[in-house]
Amino acid sequence: MTKLTSFIKKALLLTSLGITAILSMPLMAQQLANNQNLILGMGVDDIRTLDPQFSTSVGETPIVEFVYEGLAKFPDGVIDPAKIEPSLAESWNLSPDGLSWTFKLRKGVQFHGGLGEMTADDVIYSYERLQSDKTGSPFRSNLAPITKMEKVDPYTVRFHTRVPEPNLPALLVNANKGFIMSQAAEQKGIDMKTHPIGTGPFEYSEYKPRESFKLKRNDRYWDGKPTLESITAQFMSNASTRELALRNGDVHAIEIAASKDAILRMRRAGMKVDLTAPANAFAIYLNPSIKPFDNLLVRKALAHATDRKSMLQFLGDEVSGEELSPLPSGYLGHNAKTVQYNYDPAKAKQLLTEAGFPNGFTATVIVSNNNIYSPPMQIIQDQWRKVGVDLKLAVVDHPTYHRQIRQNLNPAVIYGAYRYPLDGNRYLNEFFHSRSAIGKPTAATNFSHFDKVDALLDQALIEKDLQKRIELWEKAQEIIMQDAVVIPLFTRKYAMARTPKLDLGHPQMSYAFYTFSPKTRLLR
Amino acid sequence: MFYYVVKRLCSAVFIMWAVTTLVFFAMRLVPADPAEVILGDNATEESLQAIREKTGLNLPVLTQYRIFMSGLMHGDLGRSMINNQSVSEQIAALFPYTLELALASLFIGAAIGIPLGVLTAVRRNSWVDYLGRIFALSGFSFPAFYLGILLLLVFSVYLQWFPVVHTFNVGGWVERIEKLVLPALSLGIIQAAYITRLTRSSMLEQLELDYVRTARAKGISESSIQYKHVLRNVMIPVITAIGLYTGAILGGAVLTETVFNRPGIGKLLVGAIAQRDYTLIQSGLMVFALIVVLINLLVDLSYTLFDPRVKYE
Numbered sequence: 001m002t003k004l005t006s007f008i009k010k011a012l013l014l015t016s017l018g019i020t021a022i023l024s025m026p027l028m029a030q031q032l033a034n035n036q037n038l039i040l041g042m043g044v045d046d047i048r049t050l051d052p053q054f055s056t057s058v059g060e061t062p063i064v065e066f067v068y069e070g071l072a073k074f075p076d077g078v079i080d081p082a083k084i085e086p087s088l089a090e091s092w093n094l095s096p097d098g099l100s101w102t103f104k105l106r107k108g109v110q111f112h113g114g115l116g117e118m119t120a121d122d123v124i125y126s127y128e129r130l131q132s133d134k135t136g137s138p139f140r141s142n143l144a145p146i147t148k149m150e151k152v153d154p155y156t157v158r159f160h161t162r163v164p165e166p167n168l169p170a171l172l173v174n175a176n177k178g179f180i181m182s183q184a185a186e187q188k189g190i191d192m193k194t195h196p197i198g199t200g201p202f203e204y205s206e207y208k209p210r211e212s213f214k215l216k217r218n219d220r221y222w223d224g225k226p227t228l229e230s231i232t233a234q235f236m237s238n239a240s241t242r243e244l245a246l247r248n249g250d251v252h253a254i255e256i257a258a259s260k261d262a263i264l265r266m267r268r269a270g271m272k273v274d275l276t277a278p279a280n281a282f283a284i285y286l287n288p289s290i291k292p293f294d295n296l297l298v299r300k301a302l303a304h305a306t307d308r309k310s311m312l313q314f315l316g317d318e319v320s321g322e323e324l325s326p327l328p329s330g331y332l333g334h335n336a337k338t339v340q341y342n343y344d345p346a347k348a349k350q351l352l353t354e355a356g357f358p359n360g361f362t363a364t365v366i367v368s369n370n371n372i373y374s375p376p377m378q379i380i381q382d383q384w385r386k387v388g389v390d391l392k393l394a395v396v397d398h399p400t401y402h403r404q405i406r407q408n409l410n411p412a413v414i415y416g417a418y419r420y421p422l423d424g425n426r427y428l429n430e431f432f433h434s435r436s437a438i439g440k441p442t443a444a445t446n447f448s449h450f451d452k453v454d455a456l457l458d459q460a461l462i463e464k465d466l467q468k469r470i471e472l473w474e475k476a477q478e479i480i481m482q483d484a485v486v487i488p489l490f491t492r493k494y495a496m497a498r499t500p501k502l503d504l505g506h507p508q509m510s511y512a513f514y515t516f517s518p519k520t521r522l523l524r
Numbered sequence: 525m526f527y528y529v530v531k532r533l534c535s536a537v538f539i540m541w542a543v544t545t546l547v548f549f550a551m552r553l554v555p556a557d558p559a560e561v562i563l564g565d566n567a568t569e570e571s572l573q574a575i576r577e578k579t580g581l582n583l584p585v586l587t588q589y590r591i592f593m594s595g596l597m598h599g600d601l602g603r604s605m606i607n608n609q610s611v612s613e614q615i616a617a618l619f620p621y622t623l624e625l626a627l628a629s630l631f632i633g634a635a636i637g638i639p640l641g642v643l644t645a646v647r648r649n650s651w652v653d654y655l656g657r658i659f660a661l662s663g664f665s666f667p668a669f670y671l672g673i674l675l676l677l678v679f680s681v682y683l684q685w686f687p688v689v690h691t692f693n694v695g696g697w698v699e700r701i702e703k704l705v706l707p708a709l710s711l712g713i714i715q716a717a718y719i720t721r722l723t724r725s726s727m728l729e730q731l732e733l734d735y736v737r738t739a740r741a742k743g744i745s746e747s748s749i750q751y752k753h754v755l756r757n758v759m760i761p762v763i764t765a766i767g768l769y770t771g772a773i774l775g776g777a778v779l780t781e782t783v784f785n786r787p788g789i790g791k792l793l794v795g796a797i798a799q800r801d802y803t804l805i806q807s808g809l810m811v812f813a814l815i816v817v818l819i820n821l822l823v824d825l826s827y828t829l830f831d832p833r834v835k836y837e
Contacts, residue, residue, distance in 0.1 A: 041689075045795040048562060048606050056564035136574025138566040193608055209609050210618065210787045210795070234689060238782045244676050245688040245785075399556035399800060402565060417565075443569050 033501065033522040036229040040514075041242040041254035044235050046210045049193040052179040053130050053137040058255060058494075062513040063233055066215055067112070068198035070178035071103055071123065072169045076517045079278060079510035081170040081332075081421050088118060088180055088199060089172075098164030098464070103172075105155040109222045111182040112203035113190075118180060120151040125183040139177040142420075146171075163462045167421060175420045201226045201518055211235060227521040246271060246497060252522065253498035253514050257371070260316030266497040274508040275319055275493040280416035281328035282376060284487040285431070285447040290411040293363075297355035299484035302412075303341035304348035305387040306487050311379050319495060323488035326432065326480045330491075333424030333473035338481040348387040360388020366410050367393050368401035376489065377414050405447060406438045413447040416492065424473030425460065432480055433457050448485035525828075529821065536817040543813040544596070547806050548589055554800070557581055558605040561799045579605055592806065601807035606799050611807045614792060622789040625711065625780075626773040628704050630766060632712025633719050638762065640716070641723020646750055648728065656720055663717020669779035672710040676783070679706060689785050707784040711777060715769055722765050726758040759830045767823030771816045 044059030052068045055061055073087035074080060086092075089103040109118040127143055129135050145168065148160040159168060172178035185197040194207050201223070202215035214232045219225055234251060236242045242254040243262070247269045256262045256273070263273050286302065288294040312320050327334045352360060367377045374395065381391040391412075396404065405413045419427045429444075430436050434451035436444035453476040460472040480486060494512045498504075505519030559575040560567055576582040580591070595602055601611040644656035680688045686706050730736065731754060739749045778790035789812065796804040828835065 045791060046607065048799065054562065056566060133570070133574060136563075136571045136578065138563045138568060138571045140568075140571060191608060209607070209614055210792060234785070236689070236785050238785065240673055241676070241688060241783055241785050244673075244681055248681050248684070248688045250687055250689040396555070397798065399561050399798070400554070402567070403556040403560055441569050 031523050032227070033524045036227060036522055038228050038231045038253075038502070038516070038520075038522060039251045040231065040233045041236040041245050041251040042233045042513075043237055043239065043242065043255045045237045046235055047194070047207075047213060050196045050213075051192040052181065052196065052198070053135065053139060053177055054193075056138070058512045059233070059235070062511075062515070063213055063215065064179070064196065065174050065200070065511075066202040066231060066516060067196040067200045067204070068174065068179035068181070069200050070174050070176075070180065071105075071172040072178070073173055074175070074510075076506035076519075077504065077508045077510065077515050079175050079420070079422075081167060081423075084169050084173065087173075088123075092169055094166075098166070099162075100158055100160045101165075101168045102152065102156060102158045105157065106222060107155055109199050110220050111184070111199055112197045112218060113185075115182045115184045115188075115197060118182075118199055119154045120157045121154075122180055122183050123157045124149045124151060125186075126179065126181045129181065130177065137177075141426075142176050143171060143178070164464050166466065167423075170421050201516070202228075202231055205230060221518065224518040226516075226518040228516065231516065243269075243497075246499065249499070252502045253496065255513060256495045256497050258315070258319040258492050258495040260318065263316070263318065263495060270500065271497045272500055272502075273495065273497045274514070275495055276508060276510050276512070277491065277493050278328075278330050278418055278422060278510065279491055279493045279512070280372070280418050281323050281491045282372075282414065282416040282489040283323065283326070284380065284489065285413045285415060285445075286485050286487070287408070287411050287413065287447055287449070288485065289408060289449050292355065292357065292361055293411045295355045296484060297351045298357065300341060301348040301351035301355065301387065302384060302389065303484050303487045304344045304351065305384050305389065306341075306380060306489070307343040307383050308489055309343065310383075311376060312490055314375070314379060315490065315492060319493045320490045321493075323490055325488055326477050326486050327424050327427055327473060328488070328491055331422050331424060331427060333428075333470045333477075335474040335477040338478045340481075341484065341487075345387050352387060352389075357388070360390065362390040362392065363411050364392040364394055365412050366401060366404050367395055367414065368398045369395050370398045370401070372416060372492070373401070373414050380414070406443065408438055410447070414489075415445065415447070417445065424470070424476070425457075428453070428473060428476055429457050429461075431486075432476065450480065450483070450485050452483060453479050525825075529825075532817070532821050532824075536814060539817055540810045540813050544593075544806050544810040545589075547809050548592065548802075549585070551800070551802050551805055552585055556800055558800045558802060561801075562606060581605075592803070596807075596810075601811075602803035604796075604801050604804050606801045606804075611804050614804070615789065615808060615811055618787050618789050618792055621787050622774055622777065622781075624700075624704060625707055625777060625786065625788065626770050628708035629711035629715055629773060630770055632708055633715025633769070634766065636712070636716035637719025638723050641720045641762075642727055642750070642755065642758075644720065645724045645727035645731065656724070660717045660721040660724075663714050663720075666714060667779070668710050668714050668777075669783045671713065672707065672780055672783035675706045675710055703786075707777075707780050707786055710783075711773060711780055715766075718765065718769065719762060723758055723762055726761050727754060730754045730757050756830050760827055763823055763826055763830070767819050771819045774812065774815055774819075 042059040044057055047060050048057060049055055050060060050064055052064045055064045069087050071087060071089035072084045075083055075085060088106055088109060090106045092101055092103045094101055105120060111118060127146065127149060130137055131140055131143055145161045145165040146159045147162050150158040152158050180199065182197050190197060195204050201218050201221045203218045205214040205216040207213050212232050212234045214230060216230045217226045217228060236245065239257055243265065245251045246254045256266060266273050286293050286299050292298045308322050312322060323329060324340060325335050325338050367373055377393060381393055384391055404410065419430065431445050432450045432453055433446060434454050435442045436446040437449045438447055456472045456476040460469045463469040463472060496513055501523045503521050503523050504514065505517050508514055558579060559572045559581055562575055563571055580588060592602065603610055640656050644653040647653055676688055680686045686702060736749055736754060739753060774789060777788060778794045781788040781791040793805065793808045796808060
């Protein structure tokens with residue numbers, strides 16, 4: 001009897017499951033749009049280059065990331081070095097001495113365009129190309145910890161490091177330009193700037209200069225055939241046109257300005273808005289090589305005269321967050337307990353008086369006409385004016401700005417930066433190590449010519465113990481803040497909008513633009 | 525006339541050389557070079573040097589000039605320093621879009637502007653005149669890009685008659701014309717305002733002259749005076765203005781092209797300047813100079829159609 005009851009129960013359960021499955025099948029099929037050709041509105045007039053080791057523009061990098069893959073990856077839509085997953089490498093292991101990593105490659109992965117299987121030769125070719133002086137990639141130092149590469153067999157690569165590099169797999173991801181390129185593509189003379197060839201879920205289809213770039217589905221993709229048939233990136237530099245095109249259904253997803261007005265407009269129009277981080281962290285770097293910014297009291301006064309809160313109100317709380325330290329929040333080693341210069345105009349005036357500027361002073365600051373730099377700088381101008389500091393803003397176009405801030409012409413540089421792999425190493429070295437000071441052959445973005453934390457940063461580079469490394473970065477931040485060469489401002493998230501019919505297949509938490517996977521689809 | 529045309533074409537060669545040379549050296553005085561644009565915000569001094577070596581930007585300026593001019597002499601406009609695309613191919617691909625926009629807006633401008641200008645002049649101080657003048661004033665006051673956004677909102681977003689994206693992926697002539705209507709209207713309406721005002725003032729001026737009084741005294745009908753005699757004289761300044769405006773649209777419709785997301789020469793050149801794409805700017809402006817010279821030549825030649833006294837020896 002018990003057996004009979006159990007049988008009946010099982011039969012009923014299976015029947016109900018079967019009915020549910022049968023009923024839901026047409027429903028699921030109905031959800032998919034007939035047309036799986038995705039159109040994106042990208043905020044550029046054209047691509048500069050799709051060479052993955054050079055591409056930097058927000059309008060280009062999404063295309064690059066649909067085409068190329070690294071040995072490791074993050075879960076879809078997320079940038080988090082703690083959540084590394086295998087990609088073109090199936091597995092990896094660290095030698096007992098901690099100085100070499102062995103990566104087992106995935107077999108049978110094919111390059112687009114019939115250029116053959118990806119092997120250890122392609123991996124070594126890609127990373128040697130990135131590190132080569134001749135290539136001239138701005139990301140050359142991204143794989144600096146790797147000192148030697150060795151092909152063990154066609155599907156095994158070994159990387160050697162000078163000091164133990166516990167996070168090496170996290171460096172071999174797309175976000176760190178760890179893309180694997182085809183050696184055969186270069187041998188055949190294919191122009192990587194306009195004809196990218198990788199192993200990713202989408203491959204090159206058509207490029208119309210100044211108009212669009214089209215990718216088609218890679219039917220042989222190793223991680224499953226994508227649902228989308230094609231992705232077309234329409235070049236649409238005008239923000240208003242992009243918004244209208246999305247509302248009109250001409251495109252499915254666009255970049256939008258990270259401002260509360262743009263977000264509100266898109267939401268009112270029934271669009272989904274996604275705000276992502278990590279994103280650019282903005283700060284003002286004061287330049288002590290130009291008077292009176294050489295005076296510590298003046299720098300402290302300017303820090304006290306800066307009101308981050310009102311800046312955040314202007315930008316919108318949803319898209320921006322306050323930054324308190326030279327290493328932004330979210331980076332490993334961030335120290336929020338450094339000395340702080342709270343907004344206090346009275347104290348700022350007092351410090352200026354002590355510095356010998358009771359009536360303030362006048363300074364000319366070069367600023368980019370780019371709308372991510374110009375509005376915050378105008379707010380700063382207004383705030384500093386209240387304590388008697390009269391900033392004359394010399395507005396120049398964006399390339400000119402980047403030239404002139406590196407020519408030591410600016411007493412105060414506003415700069416927004418995001419540096420993978422989200423730890424103190426790269427960020428602090430590029431902004432505060434003396435070798436990165438502007439004007440030097442090894443210059444990066446040390447606009448303050450700061451040289452007081454070199455020893456700490458160098459020590460952190462070779463420190464094996466992670467906790468000790470963090471402590472060194474924290475100490476460096478304290479010293480930097482005491483010297484008041486930087487006024488941390490805010491992090492401004494990336495903003496993008498899409499039609500509700502675009503089902504990403506994953507939550508979009510990171511990246512400057514949408515990421516797509518084989519699961520991404522267009523719904524009716 | 526043949527020798528006149530040959531002479532003008534010869535002077536065009538000098539103008540093109542002068543424009544190219546001026547632009548070549550002027551661009552090198554502007555801060556930031558293509559290497560900095562290619563590498564973006566992450567550029568390091570080492571990577572900049574590597575790119576400058578690859579693109580020849582590290583060579584002395586005069587050597588760069590010699591190489592560029594030598595290419596031009598052989599009919600080679602060069603390749604973009606940013607994306608390595610052939611400059612001549614880019615210009616050839618985009619020129620038809622710019623030309624059709626210029627011609628369509630010219631057609632709209634002339635079709636509205638000339639009749640309206642005549643009508644407002646012959647019915648001076650009537651309600652037709654007042655309406656025409658209000659139209660002309662409004663046209664002056666509206667920037668083309670703003671009118672473009674309004675047209676997009678009304679006809680694309682609300683009425684859904686036209687697409688917002690005006691690029692030319694696929695489709696035949698119908699789709700091409702469909703995508704031309706709004707951009708041409710946004711430029712054409714403003715052009716019509718200029719032409720209305722110019723035609724009206726020229727017409728009023730002509731109507732006061734002695735030959736009109738004589739014609740009236742001879743008993744010629746008013747319509748015959750206005751359309752056979754006065755309008756021919758009015759056309760010379762109007763044609764001159766249209767020629768200048770067409771030249772400006774060919775290179776200067778960048779805002780309209782941006783708002784409607786249309787490819788075009790204006791957007792190409794402005795984008796090239798922002799990206800410091802030296803080769804594209806130099807060659808593109810040289811071609812643009814040639815087009816302007818040719819338009820001016822056509823305008824000058826067209827004077828003979830309206831005024832028999834004009835002769836080119």
